[in-house]
Amino acid sequence: MLPVGKAMRVGLADLAPLSLGAAILGTGGGGDPTIGRLALQRQIARHGPPLVISLDSLDDDAFVIPIGMSGSPAVALEKLISESFADSVLRRYERLMGRAVDAVIPFEIGGVNSLIPLLTACATGLPVIDADGMGRAFPSLERTSFAISGVSPFPLVIINERSETVIVEAPTPLRGEQIIRTALVELGGACVSAKYPMSGRQVKHSAIAGSLSHAAGLGRAVLAARADKADPFAAILSFLTRQSPPVYGRVLVEGKITDISRDMVGGYNIGAGSLDKDDGDRIDFSFQNEFLVLRRNRILLAVVPDLICFLDRETAEPITCETLRYGQRVTVIGVRAAAPFRTSAGLAAAGPRSFGLPYDYVTLEALASLSSEPRLPAGDIAWTPPDL
Amino acid sequence: MLPVGKAMRVGLADLAPLSLGAAILGTGGGGDPTIGRLALQRQIARHGPPLVISLDSLDDDAFVIPIGMSGSPAVALEKLISESFADSVLRRYERLMGRAVDAVIPFEIGGVNSLIPLLTACATGLPVIDADGMGRAFPSLERTSFAISGVSPFPLVIINERSETVIVEAPTPLRGEQIIRTALVELGGACVSAKYPMSGRQVKHSAIAGSLSHAAGLGRAVLAARADKADPFAAILSFLTRQSPPVYGRVLVEGKITDISRDMVGGYNIGAGSLDKDDGDRIDFSFQNEFLVLRRNRILLAVVPDLICFLDRETAEPITCETLRYGQRVTVIGVRAAAPFRTSAGLAAAGPRSFGLPYDYVTLEALASLSSEPRLPAGDIAWTPPDL
Numbered sequence: 001m002l003p004v005g006k007a008m009r010v011g012l013a014d015l016a017p018l019s020l021g022a023a024i025l026g027t028g029g030g031g032d033p034t035i036g037r038l039a040l041q042r043q044i045a046r047h048g049p050p051l052v053i054s055l056d057s058l059d060d061d062a063f064v065i066p067i068g069m070s071g072s073p074a075v076a077l078e079k080l081i082s083e084s085f086a087d088s089v090l091r092r093y094e095r096l097m098g099r100a101v102d103a104v105i106p107f108e109i110g111g112v113n114s115l116i117p118l119l120t121a122c123a124t125g126l127p128v129i130d131a132d133g134m135g136r137a138f139p140s141l142e143r144t145s146f147a148i149s150g151v152s153p154f155p156l157v158i159i160n161e162r163s164e165t166v167i168v169e170a171p172t173p174l175r176g177e178q179i180i181r182t183a184l185v186e187l188g189g190a191c192v193s194a195k196y197p198m199s200g201r202q203v204k205h206s207a208i209a210g211s212l213s214h215a216a217g218l219g220r221a222v223l224a225a226r227a228d229k230a231d232p233f234a235a236i237l238s239f240l241t242r243q244s245p246p247v248y249g250r251v252l253v254e255g256k257i258t259d260i261s262r263d264m265v266g267g268y269n270i271g272a273g274s275l276d277k278d279d280g281d282r283i284d285f286s287f288q289n290e291f292l293v294l295r296r297n298r299i300l301l302a303v304v305p306d307l308i309c310f311l312d313r314e315t316a317e318p319i320t321c322e323t324l325r326y327g328q329r330v331t332v333i334g335v336r337a338a339a340p341f342r343t344s345a346g347l348a349a350a351g352p353r354s355f356g357l358p359y360d361y362v363t364l365e366a367l368a369s370l371s372s373e374p375r376l377p378a379g380d381i382a383w384t385p386p387d388l
Numbered sequence: 389m390l391p392v393g394k395a396m397r398v399g400l401a402d403l404a405p406l407s408l409g410a411a412i413l414g415t416g417g418g419g420d421p422t423i424g425r426l427a428l429q430r431q432i433a434r435h436g437p438p439l440v441i442s443l444d445s446l447d448d449d450a451f452v453i454p455i456g457m458s459g460s461p462a463v464a465l466e467k468l469i470s471e472s473f474a475d476s477v478l479r480r481y482e483r484l485m486g487r488a489v490d491a492v493i494p495f496e497i498g499g500v501n502s503l504i505p506l507l508t509a510c511a512t513g514l515p516v517i518d519a520d521g522m523g524r525a526f527p528s529l530e531r532t533s534f535a536i537s538g539v540s541p542f543p544l545v546i547i548n549e550r551s552e553t554v555i556v557e558a559p560t561p562l563r564g565e566q567i568i569r570t571a572l573v574e575l576g577g578a579c580v581s582a583k584y585p586m587s588g589r590q591v592k593h594s595a596i597a598g599s600l601s602h603a604a605g606l607g608r609a610v611l612a613a614r615a616d617k618a619d620p621f622a623a624i625l626s627f628l629t630r631q632s633p634p635v636y637g638r639v640l641v642e643g644k645i646t647d648i649s650r651d652m653v654g655g656y657n658i659g660a661g662s663l664d665k666d667d668g669d670r671i672d673f674s675f676q677n678e679f680l681v682l683r684r685n686r687i688l689l690a691v692v693p694d695l696i697c698f699l700d701r702e703t704a705e706p707i708t709c710e711t712l713r714y715g716q717r718v719t720v721i722g723v724r725a726a727a728p729f730r731t732s733a734g735l736a737a738a739g740p741r742s743f744g745l746p747y748d749y750v751t752l753e754a755l756a757s758l759s760s761e762p763r764l765p766a767g768d769i770a771w772t773p774p775d776l
Contacts, residue, residue: 162558163558163559164557165556165558168553169552170551170553171551179571182570186567
């Protein structure tokens with residue numbers, strides 16, 4: 001990205017690393033950013049490169065709207081062909097609040113949703129804030145650093161490609177999410193959405209800073225390693241270490257997928273599987289849109305909210321839960337969750353128990369350094385999806 | 389009702405005739421107004437009688453919102469216990485449109501929805517317009533004189549008793565209705581709703597004038613006949629004849645219910661049945677929330693949008709489609725539909741074919757005066773519910 005004072009322009013050369021980094025941070029979900037990248041390429045050619053501003057350069061009184069897509073990523077991708085579709089939700093939100101939006105920000109940096117605000121920025125000239133609300137992808141509305149900081153998601157606005165619009169307000173974010181899920185199905189499975197209206201001050205207090213440049217840097221490290229025929233996994237870990245402060249991450253396991261099953265439940269892509277290490281050890285995993293947990297029998301290797309990223313063992317190309325298949329050779333890396341998700345409020349929102357897993361969170365670092373690895377509780381440890 | 393200049397106050401003495409008349413005009417649907425009447429009684433005791441103004445006294449530039457309940461009448465009635473619930477939708481609509489509402493109006497005069505605007509008027513001091521959008525009850529959103537005149541129903545706002553709010557906009561009223569139906573289920577089956585925002589000029593152009601006083605007059609005629617031990621059906625027909633212009637109506641049939649079946653389909657109360665006349669002739673009928681058609685074999689006796697009202701044979705107490713049961717002795721009267729529903733636009737919206745009936749509309753008057761009664765087309769005349 002080209003620095004412009006405290007701001008940067010996202011040019012055509014940034015798109016490949018940005019979408020690759022975003023796909024890695026998607027931890028199996030968030031949708032494949034490829035089609036989003038193609039749409040963004042067309043928009044940049046038409047309107048010029050969008051402006052990305054740093055979180056600390058944001059005016060305290062700015063009016064900021066997080067935007068992205070809600071619903072099934074697979075359906076969402078097909079609809080992205082119409083770029084102006086992404087602007088419609090911004091315009092409706094402005095009309096609803098009676099106020100012009102000053103900047104947009106991604107809900108999540110993982111997957112296609114990292115690119116939607118950039119698409120909108122091209123057409124509208126609004127800046128995108130270099131930050132997000134997850135530092136990864138999560139399957140639902142409550143799991144944002146905005147919500148953890150006490151920001152209300154309401155009003156929630158979703159619009160489909162036929163301009164069918166649903167606006168929701170509810171006493172709790174969870175009920176808002178339930179009502180929106182129902183409406184999403186009626187509106188065709190995927191919509192552009194806007195929620196968590198914030199002042200600049202609120203965004204600075206709650207957002208995860210530097211997400212877009214982090215994703216682009218991560219992608220750039222992998223692409224450079226590939227070009228140099230170097231080890232892309234070493235490049236990822238080296239990139240994470242060079243951050244300020246350094247981001248903890250490590251290779252968790254290498255192996256071959258030996259089992260995978262998935263189902264659509266309540267609008268979520270839910271499933272589990274296993275992979276065999278070269279030494280024959282079997283590793284199990286489960287997911288709800290994104291990977292939730294990785295374990296060897298009763299020994300926990302990594303668990304949400306920490307990032308569990310399945311990558312192709314040769315190229316480090318990220319593999320989504322939807323495209324994971326028998327026989328794939330993968331390297332799984334773990335990356336520490338963003339700080340807000342390691343607080344008690346963050347873990348209540350996005351920790352293992354929030355997904356119905358029957359045990360508490362242990363950090364990726366603790367799991368690596370403990371002399372005797374923590375054992376999961378006795379009894380049934382099979383994952384039962386929570387009441388969706 | 390007590391005249392106040394061009395306006396009237398609805399006092400406690402008006403509630404019994406008004407709710408009786410509204411139940412008759414509900415043509416089997418619209419919900420039993422009894423609980424609404426009790427709620428209104430409490431509100432009048434607390435705030436004094438609400439003001440009802442005539443359609444022609446309305447200011448052209450007034451901002452008018454039709455309000456009522458959407459969803460299952462049975463569920464709606466239980467929720468009416470909290471009167472302030474009805475005001476919430478008005479307040480939300482004002483906030484949404486950035487404009488104070490000057491007057492409210494019922495969507496439909498049939499059933500409980502005739503009383504909701506009066507409830508709101510008590511608490512807010514707003515006047516209610518003596519008019520409505522149906523002159524009866526209909527099962528869905530598109531079937532209003534407002535829509536027939538080209539008024540948009542959007543934005544559609546529904547709110548439940550927990551303040552969960554859904555606002556819908558769509559390219560067509562039909563899609564709006566489909567999206568709202570889905571949301572209604574998620575919101576518990578019944579909500580207060582507001583839609584068709586209008587200027588005073590639009591209301592004057594599109595509403596059916598005098599509906600509230602018409603319902604109250606109809607109810608008063610029945611109550612007076614009962615008190616005088618006179619024939620309540622003669623009183624109804626005499627009342628209709630005395631209107632200016634006279635409203636055509638007649639007794640269609642008397643008999644005993646011999647068959648009734650009903651089912652909930654797509655949120656509608658759908659069913660059919662038959663009754664035996666004293667001479668043994670069998671009469672068939674069908675309904676979708678409200679009665680749709682009455683026929684003797686292939687001979688049509690009455691069909692929507694004309695009103696088909698099932699009344700208790702002794703007391704003329706109206707019987708809803710939900711409470712109709714085997715063995716009930718009924719008198720069925722037909723009343724001509726309000727003028728907007730007899731236009732081609734009105735029949736497209738609310739004629740027999742709009743309900744999936746396989747034949748065209750014939751007026752109640754024509755069915756009475758034709759020397760040889762029109763026969764329905766050969767083939768299957770059983771009613772198949774439309775694609776809901």
